[in-house]
Amino acid sequence: xxxxxxxxxxxxxxxxxxxxxxxxxxxxxxxxxxxxxxxxxxxxxxxxxxxxxxxxxxxxxxxxxxxxxxxxxxxxxxxxxxxxxxxxxxxxxxxxxxxxxxxxxxxxxxxxxxxxxxxxxxxxxxxxxxxxxxxxxxxxxxxxxxxxxxxxxxxxxxxxxxxxxxxxxxxxxxxxxxxxxxxxxxxxxxxxxxxxxxxxxxxxxxxxxxxxxxxxxxxxxxxxxxxxxxxxxxxxxxxxxxxxxxxxxxxxxxxxxxxxxxxxxxxxxxxxxxxxxxxxxxxxxxxxxxxxxxxxxxxxxxxxxxxxxxxxxxxxxxxxxxxxxxxxxxxxxxxxxxxxxxxxxxxxxxxxxxxxxxxxxxxxxxxxxxxxxxxxxxxxxxxxxxxxxxxxxxxxxxxxxxxxxxxxxxxxxxxxxxxxxxxxxxxxxxxxxxxxxxxxxxxxxxxxxxxxxxxxxxx
Numbered sequence: 001x002x003x004x005x006x007x008x009x010x011x012x013x014x015x016x017x018x019x020x021x022x023x024x025x026x027x028x029x030x031x032x033x034x035x036x037x038x039x040x041x042x043x044x045x046x047x048x049x050x051x052x053x054x055x056x057x058x059x060x061x062x063x064x065x066x067x068x069x070x071x072x073x074x075x076x077x078x079x080x081x082x083x084x085x086x087x088x089x090x091x092x093x094x095x096x097x098x099x100x101x102x103x104x105x106x107x108x109x110x111x112x113x114x115x116x117x118x119x120x121x122x123x124x125x126x127x128x129x130x131x132x133x134x135x136x137x138x139x140x141x142x143x144x145x146x147x148x149x150x151x152x153x154x155x156x157x158x159x160x161x162x163x164x165x166x167x168x169x170x171x172x173x174x175x176x177x178x179x180x181x182x183x184x185x186x187x188x189x190x191x192x193x194x195x196x197x198x199x200x201x202x203x204x205x206x207x208x209x210x211x212x213x214x215x216x217x218x219x220x221x222x223x224x225x226x227x228x229x230x231x232x233x234x235x236x237x238x239x240x241x242x243x244x245x246x247x248x249x250x251x252x253x254x255x256x257x258x259x260x261x262x263x264x265x266x267x268x269x270x271x272x273x274x275x276x277x278x279x280x281x282x283x284x285x286x287x288x289x290x291x292x293x294x295x296x297x298x299x300x301x302x303x304x305x306x307x308x309x310x311x312x313x314x315x316x317x318x319x320x321x322x323x324x325x326x327x328x329x330x331x332x333x334x335x336x337x338x339x340x341x342x343x344x345x346x347x348x349x350x351x352x353x354x355x356x357x358x359x360x361x362x363x364x365x366x367x368x369x370x371x372x373x374x375x376x377x378x379x380x381x382x383x384x385x386x387x388x389x390x391x392x393x394x395x396x397x398x399x400x401x402x403x404x405x406x407x408x409x410x411x412x413x414x415x416x417x418x419x420x421x422x423x424x425x426x427x428x429x430x431x432x433x434x435x436x437x438x439x440x441x442x443x444x445x446x447x448x449x450x451x452x453x454x455x456x457x458x459x
Contacts, residue, residue, distance in 0.1 A: 002144045003182035004068035007033070010184035013158065016058060017188050019202040024058065026184065032058070033066035040097075040105070047072045048114040049123065049337060051090060051098045053079040054169035056191040059103035061168065061177070068140060073116050073337065075123040075135070076169040082424045089125070092133050094334045116337040119328065123337075124171055124270050126330075126377060134379075136270045137328040137337070143178055145324035146273035149295040150179040153278055154236065154264065161233070163188040163208040165199070165217065170376065172240050175274030176212050195220060200229070207233035214241030214375025216401065218248050227255055234259075240266040240275070241375030242400050243363065246288040253284045267291035267363070270377070271347050273325040276300070277361060290360040291353075298323030300361055302353060310355075316364055319353040322346045369450070371398045373431050378403065380450075383425070392417070395440045397450040397457075403427060404457050406437045433457060 007015070010026035017023045024032065050067065054060045054076050067074035075093065077086060079101035090098065096109040122138040150156070162180050164187060166173030180187055188208050192199035194217055203211070211234070213221070218239060237256060249265055256263035265284060268275040277300060279292035294300045302310040302317030310317040322345055329342035352365040369380040383403070384396040393408040407417060414434040422429045441452040 002068070002140055003147050003178055004033075004065050004140070004143075007065065007069075007181070010158075013184055014186040015181070016061065017161075017186050017206055018058065019190055019192070019198065019205075023186075029062065029065065030069075032062040033069055035066075036063050036099070037066040037070040037072060048096050049073040049075055049093060049116055049120075051075040051077060051095045053077055053081075053086075053098060053101045054167065055079045055101040056164045056168055056173075056189055057101060058189065060099070060101050061187075061189065063099040064168070064174075065181075068121055068143070071118070071121070071140075073114070073120045073123065076174070077125065078167065078169050078426070080426060082426075085424070089133060092333060093123075093135070093331070093337070114337070115335075117328070117340060119341070120337060123331065124169070126270060126379065133332065133382075135331040137331050137339070138273055139328055139341070142273045142325050142327060144182075145297060146175060146275060146295075147178040147182045149297050149323075149325065150175060150275055151182050152296045153280075154179070154238070156180060156183045156185065158184045159209070160185040160236075161188055161207055161209045163199075163203055163211050164190055165194050165211045165213055166375070170241075171270040171274045172212065172214070172268065172375065175268075176238075195224070203231065204233075209233055210236035210238070212238040212240070214372075215239070215244045215248070216374045218244060218252060222248065222251060234261060236262050236264070238264040238266060240268050242372035249288045250285065253281070253288075256281065257285070265290075265292065267361075269347070269349060271327045271349075272298075272321055272323065273327070275325075276321050276323075276349070279360070283360075287356075287358075287360050290356070290362050292360060294321070295323070295325075298325065300355075302355060303348075313357045314354050316352055316354050318367065319349045319351045319361065319363070320347065321349060371403065372400045373398075373403060373427050374401065378425070378427075383421075395448045395450070395453060397454040399454065399458065401431055402458060403432045404454055405432070405434045406440060406453055406457060407434060408437060408439070410436075412436060 007026045007030040012025045014023050015026040015029040052063045052074050098106045119139045121140040123135045126134045168174050188206050190202050252263050262281040264278050266278040275295050277292045277294050299322045301320050303320055304310055304317050326343050326345045326347045350368045351363050353361050353363050355361050371378050380396045387394040395406045398404045418432045418434040421432050435457045441449040
């Protein structure tokens with residue numbers, strides 16, 4: 001039994017509250033979820049994977065829960081994803097049926113009996129903003145385990161009222177939904193941004209007790225004079241999706257302490273369903289740069305280049321996580337959906353880290369070419385490949401919250417290309433830097449020296 005299959009046990013308790021005043025009980029949410037799937041998929045043991053175009057609205061939420069309840073593998077994508085990228089992804093994985101964010105089904109191709117593994121429940125892109133073709137395969141057990149761990153360390157109960165400040169197609173935002181449905185709490189469901197008056201009016205009217213954000217969220221909140229906001233119902237703030245600057249960790253940690261609230265700094269990856277570690281609020285101000293300790297039911301360790309465990313404090317190695325929320329594996333095409341669990345509960349995160357003498361972990365770098373922009377993981381190789389397919393001679397690098405593109409060619413307008421990238425990947429132009437260059441820095445073997453390129457162009 002899971003948070004999705006046991007919705008009815010909370011009966012007439014409010015499950016979803018909308019800003020319009022409309023509300024849905026847990027029983028009503030279950031009925032709505034079932035109505036979307038029972039007629040369409042009755043009789044199929046392993047239906048072909050579907051796609052759900054997501055927004056923070058009742059229809060996509062019900063579709064997601066209905067897919068879990070009826071064991072229909074579902075790919076969650078941003079409803080605003082660039083149309084060509086969306087179609088490429090659907091075609092690559094033989095997606096026949098798409099649930100639109102508006103609440104209707106669209107059939108792209110005849111539905112077929114799938115060979116997907118029967119444990120497969122959810123597919124999430126490793127690079128949600130770019131529509132990357134590499135998908136994370138998650139089981140219902142993965143989702144349930146992570147929801148239970150989060151509910152435990154956040155001490156969630158039916159008295160909590162989280163507001164959806166993150167998109168549901170994003171693993172962090174989805175984990176907020178899953179963990180609160182697990183305990184029977186009402187979700188304050190809104191597509192509004194934290195920068196809008198509508199968001200905070202909704203927050204105050206229905207007494208939100210918690211919200212979640214990525215580093216950019218908290219930077220904006222400080223600029224918005226968050227300390228002056230009158231939010232008497234607020235009890236918990238959580239942060240993940242990238243490194244929050246230590247000065248902001250300190251600022252929000254101290255503010256939360258004065259207000260008798262709890263501020264959680266966390267670390268996670270889509271490959272671990274969402275969450276991997278957290279810093280207990282009582283230790284936050286002493287561990288400003290730490291990602292904390294493993295979530296309940298999980299374990300963290302460091303390994304060296306030869307795979308040997310590293311036990312010495314302050315020694316750097318690759319961060320590895322073990323727990324029941326680790327994905328089944330990746331998918332690069334439809335045949336991979338039939339694969340069994342390839343990870344067996346163990347994940348090499350690709351991040352370099354160290355551990356202090358108190359057992360707290362600190363990220364010091366990355367092994368692979370990914371950055372996080374506004375909380376979304378961006379595959380630099382994917383963007384570079386797509387630009388080259390579009391005819392640009394480009395090299396792509398960057399750091400968290402800054403995408404840097406070097407392009408060769410006299411007829412290329414950096415401003416036009418920056419606008420194109422912003423529109424395609426839904427990244428604000430302030431986080432994109434495009435520069436024309438005569439050449440790329442190369443190694444003796446002819447490979448682009450991306451770090452040198454970043455150092456040259458990021459200022």
